[in-house]
Amino acid sequence: MMAGGQQPIIVLREGTKRERGKGAQSNNIMAARAISDAVKSTLGPKGMDKMLVDSMGDVVITNDGATILKEIDVEHPAAKMVVEVAKSQDEECGDGTTSAVVLTGELLKYAGELLEQNIHPTVICGGYKLASQKAKEVLNKLAITIKPGDKKTLRNIAMTSMASKGASSSKEILADIVVDAVTSVAEKIGGKTVVDLDNIQIQKKQGGGIANTEIIEGIILDKERVHEGMPKHIKNAKVALINVALEVKKTEVDARIQIQDPTQLQAFLDEEEGMLRKMVEKVKKSGANVLICQKGIDDIVQHFLAKEAIYTVRRAKKSDMEKLSKATGAKIVANLDGLTAKDLGHAGNVEETKIGDDKMTFVTDCKNPKAVSILIRGTTEHVVDELERGLHDALSVVKVAIEDGKMTAGGGAVAIAISMALRDYAPSIGGREQMAIEAFANAIEIIPKTLSENAGLDPIDMMLEIRSAHKKGKKYAGINVLDGKVDDMLKNNVIEPLRVSMQEIEASSEAATMILRIDDVIASKGGGGGPPAGMPPGGMGGGMPPGMDGMM
Numbered sequence: 001m002m003a004g005g006q007q008p009i010i011v012l013r014e015g016t017k018r019e020r021g022k023g024a025q026s027n028n029i030m031a032a033r034a035i036s037d038a039v040k041s042t043l044g045p046k047g048m049d050k051m052l053v054d055s056m057g058d059v060v061i062t063n064d065g066a067t068i069l070k071e072i073d074v075e076h077p078a079a080k081m082v083v084e085v086a087k088s089q090d091e092e093c094g095d096g097t098t099s100a101v102v103l104t105g106e107l108l109k110y111a112g113e114l115l116e117q118n119i120h121p122t123v124i125c126g127g128y129k130l131a132s133q134k135a136k137e138v139l140n141k142l143a144i145t146i147k148p149g150d151k152k153t154l155r156n157i158a159m160t161s162m163a164s165k166g167a168s169s170s171k172e173i174l175a176d177i178v179v180d181a182v183t184s185v186a187e188k189i190g191g192k193t194v195v196d197l198d199n200i201q202i203q204k205k206q207g208g209g210i211a212n213t214e215i216i217e218g219i220i221l222d223k224e225r226v227h228e229g230m231p232k233h234i235k236n237a238k239v240a241l242i243n244v245a246l247e248v249k250k251t252e253v254d255a256r257i258q259i260q261d262p263t264q265l266q267a268f269l270d271e272e273e274g275m276l277r278k279m280v281e282k283v284k285k286s287g288a289n290v291l292i293c294q295k296g297i298d299d300i301v302q303h304f305l306a307k308e309a310i311y312t313v314r315r316a317k318k319s320d321m322e323k324l325s326k327a328t329g330a331k332i333v334a335n336l337d338g339l340t341a342k343d344l345g346h347a348g349n350v351e352e353t354k355i356g357d358d359k360m361t362f363v364t365d366c367k368n369p370k371a372v373s374i375l376i377r378g379t380t381e382h383v384v385d386e387l388e389r390g391l392h393d394a395l396s397v398v399k400v401a402i403e404d405g406k407m408t409a410g411g412g413a414v415a416i417a418i419s420m421a422l423r424d425y426a427p428s429i430g431g432r433e434q435m436a437i438e439a440f441a442n443a444i445e446i447i448p449k450t451l452s453e454n455a456g457l458d459p460i461d462m463m464l465e466i467r468s469a470h471k472k473g474k475k476y477a478g479i480n481v482l483d484g485k486v487d488d489m490l491k492n493n494v495i496e497p498l499r500v501s502m503q504e505i506e507a508s509s510e511a512a513t514m515i516l517r518i519d520d521v522i523a524s525k526g527g528g529g530g531p532p533a534g535m536p537p538g539g540m541g542g543g544m545p546p547g548m549d550g551m552m
Contacts, residue, residue: 227305
């Protein structure tokens with residue numbers, strides 16, 4: 001800009017990129033849609049998997065939307081916002097990540113068409129907001145109550161969640177494990193049922209088939225006993241959990257001990273040994289026969305503990321200590337002097353078992369385990385990892401189902417019910433918002449459409465068939481991808497918690513409206529994921545592997 005023939009005024013720093021108006025909007029929509037297309041093919045039981053290879057050559061094979069988007073390098077800021085949708089869906093429900101992302105992409109696609117007809121973004125956002133509120137109303141009407149203690153329904157919810165994952169071949173066995181695990185850690189707090197998934201510990205060990213996966217009413221520690229002389233198996237264990245090192249204390253201040261003759265040295269060593277022996281005596285006095293320590297244990301202490309036949313594990317993880325405390329009822333003690341019989345927990349069995357090449361400690365048969373473990377087995381590392389992701393999703397949906405006590409039909413049934421309700425609702429609003437509500441109705445049909453596409457069915461035929469079924473009042477009609485026809489999803493036990501669909505609609509409509517409202521993208525020079533000005537391309541000293549600087 002020239003001001004009266006003087007020097008031009010530079011507002012933005014040199015090298016700043018700026019896109020405005022239609023250009024910025026179409027670019028953002030394109031970027032978001034690219035992300036949704038990346039995960040589209042993984043939706044449903046017939047969806048395919050993705051193989052992701054990072055710059056270090058590590059391979060991840062997965063079907064889980066959130067995992068795929070976490071692993072890939074996303075550069076575009078609008079695309080990153082779509083990745084956030086998957087993250088929030090994963091944190092809130094654990095499942096439905098792919099659906100949420102695909103729906104966001106589709107909402108933006110239809111919004112793009114409306115923008116081309118010169119409809120203002122704010123009007124589209126308003127319409128989408130009305131549509132999402134109406135969609136939630138429809139969902140609430142369609143929701144079915146789950147009776148407390150209805151394990152059969154919970155099992156079907158877990159199986160629906162795992163049907164699209166690598167775990168689908170053994171989903172029956174795994175669904176039983178999932179339901180047992182969640183119901184045993186569920187607690188009643190103030191009239192509400194609450195499930196904390198942190199109380200379910202998942203240990204992975206390759207070798208053995210998926211069918212060898214088991215639930216342990218107690219905790220598995222990936223640790224062996226510290227000394228060969230200790231017993232391998234202890235029945236009726238009294239467990240002490242301590243968070244203090246059984247070693248000679250180093251002085252806090254700098255101190256020197258001067259020793260003039262060898263007898264003094266021997267006296268000094270004897271005194272040290274005496275201190276360590278006293279520690280063992282304190283443990284013995286409490287009546288404990290199993291000791292699990294969060295910190296280190298001196299060799300001499302190990303020897304004395306072995307002599308006293310106390311099964312000992314050292315350097316246990318903090319999270320495992322907390323789970324052990326819940327499972328056995330033991331208190332975690334930070335001072336040995338305070339260790340009494342009251343602080344001990346109880347377990348029917350504590351034993352060291354060799355699984356594959358590793359030795360692990362099993363603390364089992366706890367009376368009222370408020371923490372349990374699932375030991376996942378699979379033939380290869382990739383199988384075990386994908387099983388863990390499938391189990392995480394299944395545990396999450398069963399948790400949500402127990403907490404909310406509501407479920408809906410899967411297989412795209414609710415999507416069609418919502419789209420038909422929105423088409424009836426749109427004319428009552430009128431104006432340009434009506435077009436946005438109709439666009440929302442079209443967009444939500446992407447779920448059954450993609451399900452049928454991924455199953456190799458004709459999406460147009462399937463959509464016509466499913467709509468006519470809903471017109472006839474079959475409100476739970478969805479796509480049975482295994483038989484390739486429209487079917488009652490409740491009869492087929494394809495069900496999911498209400499919160500999954502609710503969150504999908506909420507997260508996708510909010511993300512879509514946020515992206516739509518952007519009409520100006522101002523990116524400074526360093527904003528492209530490259531190094532800031534004046535820094536060598538390899539980052540600080542080239543320590544970052546190539547391609548990692550844009551990683552989330």
